[in-house]
Amino acid sequence: MTTDAAPHPQGSAPSQPDALVVSGVSHSFGEKRVLDTVSLTVPRGTFAVLLGPNGAGKSTLFSLITRLYDNVTGEIRILGNDVRRTPGAALQRLGVVFQSKTLDQDLSLQQNLLYHAALHGLGRPEAKRRAAEALDIVGLSDRAHEKVRNLSGGQSRRVEIARSLMHRPGCLLLDEPTVGLDIGSRESVINIVRGLVQRQGLGVLWATHLIDEIADTDLVIVLHKGKVLFSGQLPGFLAHTGAKSTREAFRIITGTTSTDEEAA
Known part of the structure; x- marks a missing residue:
């Protein structure tokens, strides 16, 4: 995994806990490992895009963060609260919009x-x-x-x-929230959530397979086949891959040739 750590937003004290921290989390369904030692951090006041094709493990990760599944490896913290040790305190700080x-x-x-x-x-x-x-x-x-x-x-x-x-809540999770929406509705939903980040300092993890939902100021986290391949700002993503566009960078880092509609 390549990491270009995002700085804490201006005005927040370094001692304050991040909105979301996932450290070394793996998960399997039988013999199939769907998450492999996943680690990521979403600071407060940050719009983080979890970018990955369908089947990358995004929904499984969300299920672990929200305690629909139990993480038996690694650690997940929401505003400093461990979801296994203090689930009540952790989930009280979490807002969720599921895909369904x-x-x-x-x-x-x-x-x-x-x-x-x-x-x-x-x-x-x-x-x-x-x-x-x-x-x-x-x-x-x-x-x-x-x-x-x-x-x-x-x-x-x-x-x-x-x-x-x-x-x-201090942290929001949104799992493919714009699936099935027209362009105008997609823009409205995205703008509302970005406004919450700016005005309320929420930490947002926005899962999507649509590259055009990424803005230059976002924290980009690429999840592919259960592994985090990159976490950092968009300019760092382009520099790391030597690509001229986000779409090209995604294809280079994942080795795919799929279109947005198919995978990313």
Whole structure:
């Protein structure tokens, strides 16, 4: 693995724990190893893109971070909290948007958010206040009392982002959040999350196979066949591979010739 460590964002103290640290994590399904000694760090105030083709291990890594699977090797820390030793404290600081749709279609936007708030022990008055705030962030405050089934795919994704903010996490995980969305909806979702990084200093791990979702200022983490091949800023990625474009750099480092639609 090649690493070009990302600096801590301006204004954050070096002693503060990073949003997410994964150290030496492996995972297998039977005889098949899907993650091989994976290590990565997402500092606070950083938009990190976990770039890899389908089957690279991105969803498995997310399942380990969120404790859907148990990591039996290595260590995973969220804002300094170990997910195995102190799972409650760790997951309380984590917001998640999974690739699959998880909203209740027959509840309103507000009701979906209030249900999530109740799971985190928030009282109803505070939950309503936070729901209004979160829906305003994603531009859907005027539709709070509509049923989710009336929304477009992009709007539903924005509600899922709002829901992930209800318990005030310091780290966000988003697993292929723009799959199936049109170009306008993709841009809207990405811009909302980038805004959260800038305004709230969240650490974001954004998993995707779409190269055009990477910006010059992002931390780029390339995952291929269960291994981290590169972690660092985009200019370092291009310099390391000698490529002129991100797409070319990905193809060089992974040895693939696939298009975005097929793999990366």
